[in-house]
Amino acid sequence: MNDTFLKACRGEKTAYTPIWIMRQAGRYLPDYQKVRENVTFLELCKTPELCVEVTMQPVDLLGVDAAILFSDILILMEAMGATLQFHEGRGPIFHHTIRDQVALDRLIVPDADEATWFVMETIRLLRKELQVPLIGFAGAPFTCATYLIEGGSSKVFWETKKMMYREPELFHNLMAKITDSTIFYLQAQARAGAQALQLFDSWVGILGPDDFAEFALPYVQRIMAALKPYDVPLIYFANNGATLLDLSVTSGADVIGLDWRIPIGEAIKKVGGKAVQGNLDPFALLLPKDRLRERIGRLLKDAEGAHGHIFNLGHGIHQFTPPEQAKFCVDTVHELSSR
Amino acid sequence: MNDTFLKACRGEKTAYTPIWIMRQAGRYLPDYQKVRENVTFLELCKTPELCVEVTMQPVDLLGVDAAILFSDILILMEAMGATLQFHEGRGPIFHHTIRDQVALDRLIVPDADEATWFVMETIRLLRKELQVPLIGFAGAPFTCATYLIEGGSSKVFWETKKMMYREPELFHNLMAKITDSTIFYLQAQARAGAQALQLFDSWVGILGPDDFAEFALPYVQRIMAALKPYDVPLIYFANNGATLLDLSVTSGADVIGLDWRIPIGEAIKKVGGKAVQGNLDPFALLLPKDRLRERIGRLLKDAEGAHGHIFNLGHGIHQFTPPEQAKFCVDTVHELSSR
Numbered sequence: 001m002n003d004t005f006l007k008a009c010r011g012e013k014t015a016y017t018p019i020w021i022m023r024q025a026g027r028y029l030p031d032y033q034k035v036r037e038n039v040t041f042l043e044l045c046k047t048p049e050l051c052v053e054v055t056m057q058p059v060d061l062l063g064v065d066a067a068i069l070f071s072d073i074l075i076l077m078e079a080m081g082a083t084l085q086f087h088e089g090r091g092p093i094f095h096h097t098i099r100d101q102v103a104l105d106r107l108i109v110p111d112a113d114e115a116t117w118f119v120m121e122t123i124r125l126l127r128k129e130l131q132v133p134l135i136g137f138a139g140a141p142f143t144c145a146t147y148l149i150e151g152g153s154s155k156v157f158w159e160t161k162k163m164m165y166r167e168p169e170l171f172h173n174l175m176a177k178i179t180d181s182t183i184f185y186l187q188a189q190a191r192a193g194a195q196a197l198q199l200f201d202s203w204v205g206i207l208g209p210d211d212f213a214e215f216a217l218p219y220v221q222r223i224m225a226a227l228k229p230y231d232v233p234l235i236y237f238a239n240n241g242a243t244l245l246d247l248s249v250t251s252g253a254d255v256i257g258l259d260w261r262i263p264i265g266e267a268i269k270k271v272g273g274k275a276v277q278g279n280l281d282p283f284a285l286l287l288p289k290d291r292l293r294e295r296i297g298r299l300l301k302d303a304e305g306a307h308g309h310i311f312n313l314g315h316g317i318h319q320f321t322p323p324e325q326a327k328f329c330v331d332t333v334h335e336l337s338s339r
Numbered sequence: 340m341n342d343t344f345l346k347a348c349r350g351e352k353t354a355y356t357p358i359w360i361m362r363q364a365g366r367y368l369p370d371y372q373k374v375r376e377n378v379t380f381l382e383l384c385k386t387p388e389l390c391v392e393v394t395m396q397p398v399d400l401l402g403v404d405a406a407i408l409f410s411d412i413l414i415l416m417e418a419m420g421a422t423l424q425f426h427e428g429r430g431p432i433f434h435h436t437i438r439d440q441v442a443l444d445r446l447i448v449p450d451a452d453e454a455t456w457f458v459m460e461t462i463r464l465l466r467k468e469l470q471v472p473l474i475g476f477a478g479a480p481f482t483c484a485t486y487l488i489e490g491g492s493s494k495v496f497w498e499t500k501k502m503m504y505r506e507p508e509l510f511h512n513l514m515a516k517i518t519d520s521t522i523f524y525l526q527a528q529a530r531a532g533a534q535a536l537q538l539f540d541s542w543v544g545i546l547g548p549d550d551f552a553e554f555a556l557p558y559v560q561r562i563m564a565a566l567k568p569y570d571v572p573l574i575y576f577a578n579n580g581a582t583l584l585d586l587s588v589t590s591g592a593d594v595i596g597l598d599w600r601i602p603i604g605e606a607i608k609k610v611g612g613k614a615v616q617g618n619l620d621p622f623a624l625l626l627p628k629d630r631l632r633e634r635i636g637r638l639l640k641d642a643e644g645a646h647g648h649i650f651n652l653g654h655g656i657h658q659f660t661p662p663e664q665a666k667f668c669v670d671t672v673h674e675l676s677s678r
Contacts, residue, residue, distance in 0.1 A: 205600070208600055286500065
């Protein structure tokens with residue numbers, strides 16, 4: 001059992017820097033594409049045997065030090081009663097947006113073991129197969145709220161901020177309900193066997209620090225506090241969150257995920273005694289190997305002062321990335337960081 | 340003549356904090372919509388009399404302390420030979436992308452007075468009418484390059500980074516050509532009468548600091564240096580550029596534009612003896628008036644240590660913003676900052 005990842009999360013010494021890659025199970029892998037030929041994205045998410053297969057693919061192919069459950073952050077929103085559809089090329093769509101109390105009242109706080117049994121079953125099956133730790137995850141409440149309010153992805157998040165600024169009580173009610181659901185969901189994942197838990201806050205970077213402190217952070221803190229007793233490392237990734245870092249450190253997470261915009265050395269100074277995860281520009285995987293190797297070396301060196309460093313990209317791997325470049329990255333991190 | 344804006348740019352004392360609003364001439368104003376009923380966006384950009392009319396609208400309606408030439412950053416790309424189209428709701432499209440040296444060689448460095456005569460004529464006409472300073476502008480080379488390479492707007496800028504990382508020489512050649520054109524363009528604007536010049540780097544926030552220093556900043560520096568002799572305040576706005584701020588300060592600009600993600604007090608510490616421009620969240624204009632007033636007051640207080648502060652939004656005003664909220668913002672900034 002390779003526990004390098006878990007040790008780094010706890011700030012313990014490791015023989016080398018562990019690495020996994022956000023969206024490592026995904027479209028850039030031909031084996032994943034093959035699985036997707038026969039099922040829709042949502043069918044895949046709800047079929048444990050297939051989820052196990054695609055979760056294992058990057059572990060076997062790339063040699064990463066952690067697996068992450070194959071799923072989607074919006075699966076929980078669907079379990080709450082939102083009608084979710086995925087359209088190829090257009091992303092997720094919620095036809096019934098949540099913009100008033102009546103719509104919000106229709107959402108439920110689901111029993112995670114029942115409503116998302118397929119996620120828990122996937123975790124149990126994976127634990128029998130894996131030789132590396134398994135990460136469970138959910139979307140952070142702010143990010144989930146944007147999808148429900150906007151009805152899908154957004155460029156400017158007009159409706160979200162409109163609700164925040166004009167109907168703050170309604171917004172907080174929505175956040176509270178998502179938070180309750182997320183707590184049950186992640187607690188169930190921990191009980192099923194997830195060995196670390198990550199909250200993805202993909203869109204929180206649209207908030208300035210004051211708004212983040214008022215509208216988003218308290219809910220992340222509530223979730224982290226409720227997961228503490230499960231004694232698994234907790235990771236918080238606030239995408240595009242360089243200016244939120246001082247606040248993110250107070251989230252209760254053990255590990256702070258970083259996007260590529262902030263120099264990792266600067267981030268490490270801010271997070272103090274916590275581990276960091278990141279933060280190579282995902283598109284740097286396009287660099288010629290010698291330049292990629294140089295960049296990885298620089299990043300590892302800049303992260304030397306960290307109280308635990310898990311190497312990762314600063315965002316999900318892009319679908320057109322050559323898999324051999326991802327493999328080269330994993331090998332290079334292992335080689336250059338060997339102590 | 341109200342020169343509060345120019346004084347603040349130079350770090351001189353002013354009787355109150357001047358304000359203008361990015362995209363203050365635009366779709367949120369019914370008077371602008373009326374003008375647009377009869378012409379396309381590109382026709383509007385190329386008709387000096389209409390440009391004058393829409394440039395003046397927010398000056399008259401809101402009482403801002405500066406006017407900004409009505410135009411678009413892509414007008415110069417068209418003058419360079421790129422075929423530009425605007426589709427309602429889809430944004431700008433360049434059907435012929437620039438992805439190899441042959442395509443790049445087809446672009447020209449235009450004579451700005453000839454190719455973009457309508458811009459210079461607009462400036463000359465405006466100077467006869469305006470009682471506030473007139474800002475001219477261009478897109479920064481990196482942002483312009485992304486449009487030419489991607490063929491329009493982009494979510495992830497895959498092609499741009501692919502060129503940067505795989506064909507850096509081609510990328511630098513493209514940047515150099517855009518830079519040369521931009522220098523002639525902005526020098527012509529200064530000669531025509533623009534009293535300040537702003538470079539908009541809307542998409543540079545996708546770069547980490549190392550890439551910014553290598554691929555984008557040198558070209559901004561080259562432009563600023565070439566404009567220095569014209570003795571008008573130079574403004575650099577790197578959108579989503581909180582982590583680029585230490586480098587942006589070396590751009591040669593007199594004023595550093597800030598988006599809303601960074602607390603203005605923190606930014607002021609970093610920019611030292613330069614003026615700052617910003618940085619209210621554009622969507623904060625949706626707040627009830629008492630809360631908006633509170634927020635403006637806080638921002639003004641946090642900016643008190645600045646070597647010149649020009650109040651602005653942290654991004655362009657959104658098309659659905661009620662104009663009376665923008666007016667309230669302008670009045671409140673004037674009232675609360677009166678010294």
